[in-house]
Amino acid sequence: MSQTNFEPKIVGFLCNWCSYRAADLAGIARITHAPNVRIVRVMCSGRVDPTFVLKALSLGADGVMIAGCHPGECHYVDQNYKAMRRYHLLKHTLHAMGVEPDRVRLVWASAAEGQQLAEAIDGLVADVKKLGPLGWSQNWEENGERLHALEEIINEHAEAMEVHA
């Protein structure tokens, strides 16, 4: 695939209270940005299970954005700190799996930051474009052996990805 025509598919997990509303605000203010991020609403960035990210990548997404309220501004006190810790662990896991950790990005956007969120989206899309297609899904043979291996890795890391309060 020629890199110039490559339009990455990115899944964005946005928390209901700040970042989803930042995306709403970007709309209200007509701040144009790349159409590559498809938004999935979660109540809080703390709801984002690392396996959601792996699942999206394994299904064919080229990148994932996790967006939440700024540290200290989470609607549920401080769950975004938990998201942050999981995120760093997840990055290590991705690295171990041979996926460029830069494909996954955690961003903070308050409900007033439509502009910032739009910029973050454009930034991630540009970076993933540079990395090229992940094509992770094409790497599995039909007998599912590698897939099995991936599941193993996830299970192995499941405990490590737990964050304690």
Add this chain to the structure above:
Amino acid sequence: MAEKVGVYVCHCGSNIAGKVNVEEVAKWAGENLQDVAVSRDYKFMCSSLGQKMIEDDIRGEGLTRVVVAACSPHLHEKTFRRACTNAGLNPYLLDMTNIREHCSWVHRDMDSATLKAKSLVSAAVSRVKFQEPLEPTYVDVNPATLVIGGGIAGLQATLELADAGYHVYLVERSPSIGGHMAQFDKTFPTLDCSACILTPKMSEAGQHENVTLLTYSEIESVKGSVGNFEVKVRKKARRVDYDACTGCGICIEKCPRKVVDTEFEAGLGFRKAIYTPFPQAVPRVPVIDADSCIWFQRQKCRACEKLCPTDAIKFDQEDETLTLNVGNIILATGWKPFECRDIPQYGYGRLANVYTSLEFERLCNAAGPTNGKIVLRDGKTEPQSVAIIHCVGSRDVRHNEYCSGICCMASLKFGHLVLEKTKANVYSFYIDMRTNQKGYEEFYQRLLEEGMHFVRGKVSEITDAARMPNEQGKLIIQCEDTLMGRQRRIPVDMVVLMGALEPQSDAKEMGLKCGISCSMQGFFTERHPKLDPVATMTDGIFVAGACQGPKDIPASVAQGAAAAARVQGMITKGKVMVEPVVAKINEEACSGCRICNNICPYNAIEYDAERGVSHIITALCKGCGTCVSACPASVISGAHFSDQQIDAEIEGVLWDVIRPKSAVVSAN
């Protein structure tokens, strides 16, 4: 049995249809997505005809799930849930996906916007099939209300509610209510005396049978949720018995210890160690400031105790913690002034005759340290020229980008007072004049006629280094006059810096206690900047006045009244709906690992040691879902945001790249 999904794609006039081919999306969904029974597009889904279309299909086609692709669910989810309910379908079997704010309004190219819209619809269709009927719960609303901050905004809110017959706890941090307005002499644009319009409201609040006044008190913690908050308030030790004190003021008169009053008098006047901030304070009960009191510092004196006719002085009084139960909370904590020392080239703190705007208010005030005489720091010389500098710390990327909104008008007010009280020339150094409220522009015209001088340009420096003979002993304002197009040096005797209105330094902390957020600048964030300016993202928490953003007195009063009206609405309704979005543990399968126990921000998860399993207290859970994603055994499910639902959504959103189902990693 397979579900029957109805898909409704909204044009929103041309708002969506202008960038997304809605007909194609609807047709595509009907033909390609599994279990879609009907798929339609319509001009305005939120109109009564659009809603009726959904209702008719639920009844006629026997739909079991509904997907509406339109604007943000934050705008119309309630509308469509109601339509479902009307037709007998559980409202939680609806999913709304946002193809306006997140799609048509932000993408330029029709093809890619249409592709994204398809993905979002596909995600919603695949998710909605896993949604489950849920029943909201209702809780009673405690009719008592807590108002935090006794400035004009908080006072207005308090009186509106109290007059309507509801109990209000008014918590104020300083020893008296009144806020910043109590410091002012006159108020623009009508120039009515501030005390004359404020003090009647203060005493009304002080005496109202429905108001419990808690001054010199601070909020410790806020627990619970709309309808039933439990608030801990720390009543700081006044060291004066509130009930015994008659407010005679003998103690204040006789106290031998005098200190500079940096709060009410902005550093220009003095107060005693035992004091009320100002003579008309409400309550009249003084407080002893232990940091300056001779007894607390050197174990001597006790003059106040000896002279108090009612034995009200209690040196050993300690802080007290009260627990209040209220249904709603109004935050009206106001603003704090910009620290003018942060712009060193303006010389505040170094050049004696550079004043802050609050200092100048006190200078003008007939009850102030100079009895209203405008004089220099020496206490006697009347200035012959006064410069008023606008936008100090406002509209300045190094400090605050925003416009404080009131400084132009306050400058005009000051100009008028100087012209009225002295023979001085007054210069206003402005960037733009902003006088856009009722009567404001007229006031500007009036000052032009009264002879105030206006220089357009940002002041670069204020200095006492004279270059010309006429600059000797003066403060020289160096600025570029952008109307004349040249640099000017204007020598004056006195300078007033119109500092920005900034959020309170503890605004973030207060927001956190109440579960609301602050904007980048630090002002509380309202639910919607235009359509819902006094509610917040947290039900039952409202904001009013300058804590929501810089504003003048009329706007603060309007917000105070608006917040009170919103609270009254809640009280009259009597019950509030609590979203059934909560987590549940499948206790049969729980391994008792206790990983979830400490992760919950609301301590909603209990460990049942006897059975060796964890258990969620539904009333405390707010549904953030953190525990759901933390449970290693995947036995916690989040209603309305379950793993299954989100998994399905991920699959749906990637419909165009997805590989064979057999090779999909199952989340968890």
